[in-house]
Amino acid sequence: MSSKSVIRSQQQHKVFIASSDESKICVVMVGLPARGKSLIAGKAMRYLAWVGIPARVFNVGSYRRHNTPQPQATFFDPHNAEGERMRRAAAEAAMSDMLAWFQAGKGVVAILDATNSTKERRKWIHEQCTAADIETLFVESICDDEDLIMNNIREVKTTSPDYKGQDPELAALDFRNRIVNYEKVYETIDDGEKQYTYVKLINVGSTVIINQIKDYLSSRLVYYIQNLHIKPRSIWLSRHGESEYNLTGRIGGDSNISERGEAYARALPELLRKSGIPENTKIVIWTSTLRRTIQSARHLKAETGFEKLEWKALDELDSGVCDGLTYEEIAEKYPEDFAARDEDKYNYRYRGGESYRDVVIRLEPIIMELERSENVIIVTHQAVLRCIYSYFMNVPQEKSPWMEVPLHTLIKLTPRAYGTEEQRFKAGISAVSTWRGKGSSAKHQDFPADEQVQK
Numbered sequence: 001m002s003s004k005s006v007i008r009s010q011q012q013h014k015v016f017i018a019s020s021d022e023s024k025i026c027v028v029m030v031g032l033p034a035r036g037k038s039l040i041a042g043k044a045m046r047y048l049a050w051v052g053i054p055a056r057v058f059n060v061g062s063y064r065r066h067n068t069p070q071p072q073a074t075f076f077d078p079h080n081a082e083g084e085r086m087r088r089a090a091a092e093a094a095m096s097d098m099l100a101w102f103q104a105g106k107g108v109v110a111i112l113d114a115t116n117s118t119k120e121r122r123k124w125i126h127e128q129c130t131a132a133d134i135e136t137l138f139v140e141s142i143c144d145d146e147d148l149i150m151n152n153i154r155e156v157k158t159t160s161p162d163y164k165g166q167d168p169e170l171a172a173l174d175f176r177n178r179i180v181n182y183e184k185v186y187e188t189i190d191d192g193e194k195q196y197t198y199v200k201l202i203n204v205g206s207t208v209i210i211n212q213i214k215d216y217l218s219s220r221l222v223y224y225i226q227n228l229h230i231k232p233r234s235i236w237l238s239r240h241g242e243s244e245y246n247l248t249g250r251i252g253g254d255s256n257i258s259e260r261g262e263a264y265a266r267a268l269p270e271l272l273r274k275s276g277i278p279e280n281t282k283i284v285i286w287t288s289t290l291r292r293t294i295q296s297a298r299h300l301k302a303e304t305g306f307e308k309l310e311w312k313a314l315d316e317l318d319s320g321v322c323d324g325l326t327y328e329e330i331a332e333k334y335p336e337d338f339a340a341r342d343e344d345k346y347n348y349r350y351r352g353g354e355s356y357r358d359v360v361i362r363l364e365p366i367i368m369e370l371e372r373s374e375n376v377i378i379v380t381h382q383a384v385l386r387c388i389y390s391y392f393m394n395v396p397q398e399k400s401p402w403m404e405v406p407l408h409t410l411i412k413l414t415p416r417a418y419g420t421e422e423q424r425f426k427a428g429i430s431a432v433s434t435w436r437g438k439g440s441s442a443k444h445q446d447f448p449a450d451e452q453v454q455k
């Protein structure tokens, strides 16, 4: 079989998550400014892209900025007719681009990010979408927790393009006045809008009201959104310490860690401490069910007393008939498969095993649980780590299976209002490199012990 026909047969087995649901959906954000709408919109888009559903955010604010880059709070006063007209024009421009995007067959889910704070505006959106055969899902974020609002004002709005280059204090004050203007006309979704599909999130998921969810994709989205929280936290990612199989260049298996792997396991508690843990912070340790991750987390568990969970879903990508072979042996025994994997590594499924796409599907519950959790350290495997990292850092599918994720390195991810901050900490303990570039049969060499450095 040629590498092309291997890929073709692979593709017949592909699991297209989006294809089970034909409907197009417009997710309509609703809520006063500084209620986390853009954060929810951005995360939902990242999640959808990760599971293979084409999605795009249409942010009405950025359309408005074409004409009014840095308006003052008075622009948003409902009695300001000119302001009202320009804001309406921005909403119409976003709507028309969104409809064109759907019509061009470019996507399945659009997220309309704006306040959409009046019944009249929501009715208009619903009518436009219904006429174009697009479902609407209204997502209202309600928040009366002053701390959360202030935090949002500080973190998001003082970095917003609307206030670029302005004094942060004055910007925050102006932004508060803008909110007051919106409050004058704001209408929460109520019983008069029972005909719509909607979800109301009160104080970032502490109460959730769901109305009329009709299809599978909407229910998955709602389930995802209701799991989100915005409490400050970090997620640490580490591969297991070097394993005996890593030393001999074998893939898969369930071998023990090597001597250097054991040194990494011993170093991990201190490495975690050095990466910065806020006082009195509890971290939960997650490992796979394979020996090399459990052994790598052993000292961490013993020294910190943190709770530890083992997840089957975190086990390494199943390499089927190739389990236990080196890349050279695979290239020799299964040359077409080897070439096919290089051609489309994300979709290639090992005979009797898995593809990266399969791994993403089995990791979905892990991502849901991670979104609900606070501080977590995950000790897992190269392929699984690439998939989890890609979710947080928005790495496209074709790139993620080729990323370098070195052994003996701790990655700290800290979600911020816009995107995720990343730091890397090297343990300074040598290990083999298990990374293989496209086209090469193997690259199996020692990489040196660097001093602990930050990215």
Ligand SMILES: O=P(O)(O)OC[C@H]1O[C@@](CO)(OP(=O)(O)O)[C@@H](O)[C@@H]1O
Binding pocket: 239, 243, 245, 246, 250, 251, 252, 253, 316, 317, 319, 380, 381, 382, 383, 401, 434, 436
């Ligand atoms: O997808 P590729 O690049 O082959 O990487 C996955 C491979 O990484 C390895 C190491 O080569 O993972 P692990 O870190 O669990 O040892 C293999 O077991 C696994 O098959």
